[in-house]
Amino acid sequence: MTRATVNKKFSGDIPVGTYGPAMHLTETLEGWRNSKPVIDNGICNNCKWCYLVCPEGVIFSEENKMKIDYRFCKGCGICAKECKKSAIIMKKEDAANEK
Amino acid sequence: MLKMLDQEEYFYGHKGCGGCGGSLAVRLALKVLGKNTFVVLPAGCMSAVGFVYPQLCFSVNALISPFASTAAMLSGIRVAAKSLNITDCNVVGFAGDGGTADIGLQALSGAIDRGDKIIYICYDNEAYMNTGVQQSSLTPYGARTTTTPPGDHIHGSTNNKKDMFEIVAAHHIKYAATASIGNIPDYIRKVEKAKNINGTSYIHVAAPCPTGWGIESSDTISIAKEAIECGLWYLVEYEDGVYKLNQEIQEYTSIKVYLKKQARFKHVTDDDIKIIEEQRDKKNNFIKGKVKKI
Amino acid sequence: MKNKVFVSGDEAVALGVKLAKPNVIAAYPITPQTIVVERLAEMVEKRELEAEYMYVESEHSALAAVMGASVLGARTFTATSSQGLLYMAEVMHYASGGRVPLVMMNANRSVALPWSIFGDQRDSLSLLDSGWIQVYVEDAQESLDMIIQAYAIAEHKEVLTPVMINLDGFVLTHTFEAIEVPTQEQVTKFLPKFELEGKMDLDNPKNLFFSSSPAHNILFKAQQHQAMEHSRIIIEELDKQYEEITGRGYGGLATGYKTEDADIIIITLGSITGLVKDVVDALRVEGQKVGVVKIRYMRPFPEKEILQLCKNASNIGVLEKDISFGYHGTVYTNVADALRTTGKKLINYVAGLGGKNVSFNDIKNIFGELKSIDDGQIVQTVNFVGVEG
Numbered sequence: 001m002t003r004a005t006v007n008k009k010f011s012g013d014i015p016v017g018t019y020g021p022a023m024h025l026t027e028t029l030e031g032w033r034n035s036k037p038v039i040d041n042g043i044c045n046n047c048k049w050c051y052l053v054c055p056e057g058v059i060f061s062e063e064n065k066m067k068i069d070y071r072f073c074k075g076c077g078i079c080a081k082e083c084k085k086s087a088i089i090m091k092k093e094d095a096a097n098e099k
Numbered sequence: 100m101l102k103m104l105d106q107e108e109y110f111y112g113h114k115g116c117g118g119c120g121g122s123l124a125v126r127l128a129l130k131v132l133g134k135n136t137f138v139v140l141p142a143g144c145m146s147a148v149g150f151v152y153p154q155l156c157f158s159v160n161a162l163i164s165p166f167a168s169t170a171a172m173l174s175g176i177r178v179a180a181k182s183l184n185i186t187d188c189n190v191v192g193f194a195g196d197g198g199t200a201d202i203g204l205q206a207l208s209g210a211i212d213r214g215d216k217i218i219y220i221c222y223d224n225e226a227y228m229n230t231g232v233q234q235s236s237l238t239p240y241g242a243r244t245t246t247t248p249p250g251d252h253i254h255g256s257t258n259n260k261k262d263m264f265e266i267v268a269a270h271h272i273k274y275a276a277t278a279s280i281g282n283i284p285d286y287i288r289k290v291e292k293a294k295n296i297n298g299t300s301y302i303h304v305a306a307p308c309p310t311g312w313g314i315e316s317s318d319t320i321s322i323a324k325e326a327i328e329c330g331l332w333y334l335v336e337y338e339d340g341v342y343k344l345n346q347e348i349q350e351y352t353s354i355k356v357y358l359k360k361q362a363r364f365k366h367v368t369d370d371d372i373k374i375i376e377e378q379r380d381k382k383n384n385f386i387k388g389k390v391k392k393i
Numbered sequence: 394m395k396n397k398v399f400v401s402g403d404e405a406v407a408l409g410v411k412l413a414k415p416n417v418i419a420a421y422p423i424t425p426q427t428i429v430v431e432r433l434a435e436m437v438e439k440r441e442l443e444a445e446y447m448y449v450e451s452e453h454s455a456l457a458a459v460m461g462a463s464v465l466g467a468r469t470f471t472a473t474s475s476q477g478l479l480y481m482a483e484v485m486h487y488a489s490g491g492r493v494p495l496v497m498m499n500a501n502r503s504v505a506l507p508w509s510i511f512g513d514q515r516d517s518l519s520l521l522d523s524g525w526i527q528v529y530v531e532d533a534q535e536s537l538d539m540i541i542q543a544y545a546i547a548e549h550k551e552v553l554t555p556v557m558i559n560l561d562g563f564v565l566t567h568t569f570e571a572i573e574v575p576t577q578e579q580v581t582k583f584l585p586k587f588e589l590e591g592k593m594d595l596d597n598p599k600n601l602f603f604s605s606s607p608a609h610n611i612l613f614k615a616q617q618h619q620a621m622e623h624s625r626i627i628i629e630e631l632d633k634q635y636e637e638i639t640g641r642g643y644g645g646l647a648t649g650y651k652t653e654d655a656d657i658i659i660i661t662l663g664s665i666t667g668l669v670k671d672v673v674d675a676l677r678v679e680g681q682k683v684g685v686v687k688i689r690y691m692r693p694f695p696e697k698e699i700l701q702l703c704k705n706a707s708n709i710g711v712l713e714k715d716i717s718f719g720y721h722g723t724v725y726t727n728v729a730d731a732l733r734t735t736g737k738k739l740i741n742y743v744a745g746l747g748g749k750n751v752s753f754n755d756i757k758n759i760f761g762e763l764k765s766i767d768d769g770q771i772v773q774t775v776n777f778v779g780v781e782g
Contacts, residue, residue, distance in 0.1 A: 019591025
């Protein structure tokens with residue numbers, strides 16, 4: 001599968017009329033987050049439930065590990081709350097960045 | 100169930116609120132329907148968060164329709180696809196409760212009547228959330244919205260929430276279902292079912308809104324689950340005249356506990372809760388009657 | 394060799410649509426548009442026309458449906474009138490802003506209240522700002538020809554703007570005339586297959602009809618205006634091409650009749666033009682230097698053409714079936730702006746509202762009144778024809 005690419009240097013040109021390209025991202029949304037989900041891969045059994053429940057679709061499985069595309073994670077906490085193994089904890093964004 | 104889902108994300112980088120139930124409903128449905136899908140969204144949360152140029156968040160063909168026109172545009176696309184011989188495709192609409200039960204009802208009725216092969220998904224968050232939580236005809240009794248401010252005289256919404264599922268079923272539609280993001284496997288199965296229906300299908304999916312309901316963003320799914328457990332939302336299907344209940348609740352959990360978790364119901368009194376319980380029993384008896392009869 | 398038929402204006406429109414071979418037709422019935430869509434439904438039933446005919450539950454849905462169909466690459470058609478057109482208003486702005494090349498026929502009809510099924514032009518003129526190219530035709534022949542031209546104009550890559558063809562209700566929609574129908578070969582030669590570059594495509598997906606920030610929004614609007622302005626050239630070119638192929642051309646945004654040496658001119662819109670020409674012919678016999686300017690397009694507006702056609706006239710009457718309450722008729726306001734630097738005397742004649750008949754003598758009297766200005770007669774700016782005082 002492909003992960004979305006973001007063109008932050010978008011020129012600002014406009015198309016003819018409102019005929020836009022599909023999936024055209026020019027900004028990321030990590031700044032929206034107060035806290036950040038962190039997956040403990042030691043506890044995680046790869047059931048992929050977090051992948052199902054994420055409204056953003058930012059959780060994915062790669063090499064049998066669940067990973068998060070933090071560029072677009074808003075830190076809503078649904079994954080941590082719904083995880084049946086409690087393998088995801090929400091870390092305050094400041095604390096998460098400090099480590 | 101995971102096998103039913105396309106690995107690709109078709110709705111990504113949108114600006115919905117954290118924990119948005121509607122965006123989860125859209126995301127999951129598109130993962131069932133896959134690449135060959137045309138999406139119509141009317142004015143509303145999903146179009147507002149997914150379609151602000153230059154940030155365009157659908158990787159399938161998608162467009163915003165005028166508010167009242169979701170079903171009409173779906174039909175237009177399907178009919179054009181037929182004329183142009185584009186056969187292997189899904190045509191799906193995602194409209195909110197206001198876009199469906201209020202301003203879009205006429206066009207929806209027309210489309211079902213024509214029997215066009217389209218999938219109409221109503222993501223119901225029980226008010227006009229995009230414009231700042233105003234009452235819609237799917238706002239439940241007692242709920243606070245900005246146009247039903249609770250006070251000494253009126254305790255929030257006095258409406259009874261239109262029964263959209265029954266309205267749609269009364270058209271003798273090919274397939275209709277209620278669903279909830281509180282039961283994801285059930286929802287996915289229903290979208291898959293709709294995909295293969297040769298005619299119009301309608302799915303009414305309960306999609307809580309943390310912002311409008313006054314709950315934590317992490318509680319969207321758990322509150323949707325509780326709505327089912329306390330009997331305020333049921334999962335039912337209608338196919339070729341036959342009703343089927345998908346989740347039988349043996350003993351309801353407390354409506355009061357469910358309501359009091361949400362800021363929009365903070366003000367409701369025990370008397371209000373009695374009315375809501377009565378409504379629940381009436382609606383559940385009604386639908387159980389439909390199921391039994393057949 | 395020539396295929397002549399005796400048909401009403403509505404039927405002429407249906408014949409034009411048939412020759413343009415649309416993929417999708419969606420319409421909701423309203424008098425006096427109904428015959429157009431009835432004929433098209435019959436053609437589809439008989440397989441004379443390989444199109445999908447959509448029964449829709451409202452005009453709002455009709456226009457939304459064809460808009461959805463169009464951006465998938467389907468050529469479409471819809472038709473309406475009066476209340477129906479107004480019900481479409483939101484979608485009309487939507488289609489032009491989205492640069493969706495739709496073609497629509499409108500049967501000009503009075504707008505309620507009071508209810509009236511009869512003709513005037515207040516429906517379409519109240520939507521002059523909706524971003525559609527607006528054509529007003531004079532007779533059944535022009536109706537058919539302009540339907541075919543409209544597709545070429547709307548779908549032209551440098552235009553991509555929806556086109557509305559207006560026929561006066563009953564007076565034109567229900568009046569029978571002998572017209573010449575071009576051959577399918579001629580039309581196919583003139584009108585290329587519909588190709589929409591930005592269309593939705595499974596292999597090249599698009600996100601359409603999006604929102605834009607204030608910074609971008611005005612750019613889209615400027616672009617839309619430029620396309621409409623540019624359409625002037627395309628409209629003239631296509632009319633010439635059409636004439637080369639069919640032998641019939643109409644001469645662009647506005648045309649004149651005996652204007653070259655005219656001192657007094659009446660400017661018209663739509664089917665009333667024929668009557669005014671008759672009056673001009675009669676007055677010419679009496680030696681009066683009078684003429685007619687027929688506005689064919691209200692948008693883009695024929696400013697240069699009107700200046701040119703009226704250059705020798707001193708007194709000009711604008712005769713129209715419209716009033717913008719509290720000012721002038723809309724056609725007058727536009728004409729007055731076009732002639733703002735010329736110092737010509739301009740009078741507005743509001744006639745035919747709600748289907749009121751406009752007679753030969755009414756027109757003759759208007760010419761007489763316009764002439765009397767030179768004798769010192771004071772004439773007020775806005776005059777309701779046939780209404781005392």
